[in-house]
Amino acid sequence: xxxxxxxxxxxxxxxxxxxxxxxxxxxxxxxxxxxxxxxxxxxxxxxxxxxxxxxxxxxxxxxxxxxxxxxxxxxxxxxxxxxxxxxxxxxxxxxxxxxxxxxxxxxxxxxxxxxxxxxxxxxxxxxxxxxxxxxxxxxxxxxxxxxxxxxxxxxxxxxxxxxxxxxxxxxxxxxxxxxxxxxxxxxxxxxxxxxxxxxxxxxxxxxxxxxxxxxxxxxxxxxxxxxxxxxxxxxxxxxxxxxxxxxxxxxxxxxxxxxxxxxxxxxxxxxxxxxxxxxxxxxxxxxx
Amino acid sequence: xxxxxxxxxxxxxxxxxxxxxxxxxxxxxxxxxxxxxxxxxxxxxxxxxxxxxxxxxxxxxxxxxxxxxxxxxxxxxxxxxxxxxxxxxxxxxxxxxxxxxxxxxxxxxxxxxxxxxxxxxxxxxxx
Amino acid sequence: xxxxxxxxxxxxxxxxxxxxxxxxxxxxxxxxxxxxxxxxxxxxxxxxxxxxxxxxxxxxxxxxxxxxxxxxxxxxxxxxxxxxxxxxxxxxxxxxxxxxxxxxxxxxxxxxxxxxxxxxxxxxxxxxxxxxxxxxxxxxxxxxxxxxxxxxxxxxxxxxxxxxxxxxxxxxxxxxxxxxxxxxxxxxxxxxxxxxxxxxxxxxxxxxxxx
Numbered sequence: 001x002x003x004x005x006x007x008x009x010x011x012x013x014x015x016x017x018x019x020x021x022x023x024x025x026x027x028x029x030x031x032x033x034x035x036x037x038x039x040x041x042x043x044x045x046x047x048x049x050x051x052x053x054x055x056x057x058x059x060x061x062x063x064x065x066x067x068x069x070x071x072x073x074x075x076x077x078x079x080x081x082x083x084x085x086x087x088x089x090x091x092x093x094x095x096x097x098x099x100x101x102x103x104x105x106x107x108x109x110x111x112x113x114x115x116x117x118x119x120x121x122x123x124x125x126x127x128x129x130x131x132x133x134x135x136x137x138x139x140x141x142x143x144x145x146x147x148x149x150x151x152x153x154x155x156x157x158x159x160x161x162x163x164x165x166x167x168x169x170x171x172x173x174x175x176x177x178x179x180x181x182x183x184x185x186x187x188x189x190x191x192x193x194x195x196x197x198x199x200x201x202x203x204x205x206x207x208x209x210x211x212x213x214x215x216x217x218x219x220x221x222x223x224x225x226x227x228x229x230x231x232x233x234x235x236x237x238x239x240x241x242x243x244x245x246x247x248x249x250x251x252x253x254x255x256x257x258x259x260x261x262x263x264x265x266x267x268x269x270x271x272x273x274x275x276x277x278x279x280x281x282x283x284x285x286x287x288x
Numbered sequence: 289x290x291x292x293x294x295x296x297x298x299x300x301x302x303x304x305x306x307x308x309x310x311x312x313x314x315x316x317x318x319x320x321x322x323x324x325x326x327x328x329x330x331x332x333x334x335x336x337x338x339x340x341x342x343x344x345x346x347x348x349x350x351x352x353x354x355x356x357x358x359x360x361x362x363x364x365x366x367x368x369x370x371x372x373x374x375x376x377x378x379x380x381x382x383x384x385x386x387x388x389x390x391x392x393x394x395x396x397x398x399x400x401x402x403x404x405x406x407x408x409x410x411x412x413x414x415x
Numbered sequence: 416x417x418x419x420x421x422x423x424x425x426x427x428x429x430x431x432x433x434x435x436x437x438x439x440x441x442x443x444x445x446x447x448x449x450x451x452x453x454x455x456x457x458x459x460x461x462x463x464x465x466x467x468x469x470x471x472x473x474x475x476x477x478x479x480x481x482x483x484x485x486x487x488x489x490x491x492x493x494x495x496x497x498x499x500x501x502x503x504x505x506x507x508x509x510x511x512x513x514x515x516x517x518x519x520x521x522x523x524x525x526x527x528x529x530x531x532x533x534x535x536x537x538x539x540x541x542x543x544x545x546x547x548x549x550x551x552x553x554x555x556x557x558x559x560x561x562x563x564x565x566x567x568x569x570x571x572x573x574x575x576x577x578x579x580x581x582x583x584x585x586x587x588x589x590x591x592x593x594x595x596x597x598x599x600x601x602x603x604x605x606x607x608x609x610x611x612x613x614x615x616x617x618x619x620x621x622x623x624x625x626x
Binding site for chain 3: 087
């Protein structure tokens with residue numbers, strides 16, 4: 001599979017936070033979820049890739065070409081939705097579109113109108129009057145109306161109700177039906193990813209923690225529940241995170257086979273992405 | 289075609305999907321030459337990764353169950369009796385393994401499993 | 416592409432366009448009646464109109480940060496800066512046209528502006544916004560708005576008085592020993608140079624900004 005986005009050695013430091021040597025490669029035709037808790041570096045990474053934040057080191061390649069050298073051409077092929085929206089509040093949808101559309105040589109007014117109709121948006125309405133959900137839908141309409149091959153989104157679902165989030169996931173799945181499309185989006189609401197993600201990349205404290213196929217992740221990790229008395233010095237180390245209560249223990253492990261061998265009578269379930277993510281977030285082993 | 293992914297099974301997701309598609313083919317639910325859902329369609333419907341469905345189709349093709357034509361999709365391969373026979377045996381083996389894995393993860397020992405099986409056979413023989 | 420970004424600035428200033436249009440007609444007449452001097456009335460008007468509109472646009476940009484999204488598009492950062500400068504030029508040109516038309520129609524006598532007088536106004540525009548824009552790009556709208564508000568209003572009130580007491584035109588004629596033709600063009604050339612340098616500085620600042 002071709003790599004649609006390649007990031008290598010990306011570094012950027014601020015006063016209280018830095019990105020350390022971020023690198024990953026996104027295969028074509030996949031939806032990649034970029035997960036991490038708030039403050040882990042998701043937005044900074046995406047902004048660095050897009051050139052909104054100037055990176056101190058590293059290279060970014062899109063569709064095999066260096067981003068810095070072919071900026072205008074490559075930007076034509078990506079659709080972008082940012083958490084903050086960055087839309088002009090005082091303009092109407094129609095006016096904002098009139099400003100935005102001419103930037104793209106591949107702008108398709110027909111596709112755009114279809115999205116607007118589908119989302120039931122009123123072109124004459126001021127952007128300031130739109131709800132968060134409608135704003136996001138408008139931003140998606142803008143991003144998907146110039147035949148982009150890669151959709152990059154930063155926390156597109158934060159602050160949205162489950163129904164809208166589900167609608168958005170359906171829009172993404174629709175988008176992917178066409179050949180050669182890819183999606184990369186960051187979120188800390190991992191339940192959305194349970195439904196649509198193909199690949200997962202986790203970031204924590206500015207460093208990449210893992211890059212894994214979603215199903216492989218779910219296969220190799222386990223949510224283990226059992227009697228507290230079964231825990232000992234040795235098998236505690238098999239857990240990424242462990243929580244003990246009055247009634248027993250619950251832990252996340254990436255060594256299912258070992259657990260099964262050494263601990264009898266425990267229940268091993270397939271974990272959710274959220275459980276796995278919390279298993280890797282740095283710090284207190286017992287607090288999850 | 290029925291594909292249901294179990295949450296407590298130890299079998300990897302792709303294995304479960306592969307087995308169930310194979311079942312469907314061997315039991316004639318999917319006929320020769322029938323078009324299988326596209327990678328993306330299958331992935332979307334089962335809520336699994338498209339990389340998983342790709343692996344499933346790739347392995348099914350290697351094992352001779354599926355044929356893919358670039359640009360057209362994936363199709364059920366024409367039947368091969370030898371293959372069928374061997375596969376049927378293999379299918380039962382897989383099911384037995386599954387039963388054993390499940391029993392083990394739930395803490396049911398071998399002896400009890402034997403007892404359970406004998407009970408089932410006894411019931412069957414009665415009919 | 417550039418035109419669309421200038422259109423963007425116009426859309427952002429939409430609320431005040433009509434008011435400024437009326438102001439551009441009325442203000443020169445008012446200043447003429449009170450302080451006299453074609454140059455003074457145009458000068459005050461054009462600086463005010465430009466300032467009000469640029470301020471409105473900058474405020475809107477600062478509020479919604481819409482330019483960030485535009486930076487992710489093929490427009491790229493450079494065009495956003497260039498369009499702003501072009502916008503100011505456009506406003507200047509419009510003010511001149513309005514002034515000239517008003518002078519034709521108005522019953523109250525308004526001096527028509529010669530190249531030299533217009534050049535002085537243009538130079539003032541260049542100095543004023545040539546300083547303001549890079550500062551705004553560097554330090555942000557919120558920090559700089561009060562400073563420039565102050566500067567502009569002080570200069571606007573002192574200029575007409577200054578112009579009356581010290582005939583600006585004659586100063587230029589005395590101190591510079593060039594031919595009349597060159598003296599006419601001189602303010603334009605200086606203005607263009609200042610404007611160009613300012614734009615280069617702004618481009619540099621903006622291209623190194625983290626959003």
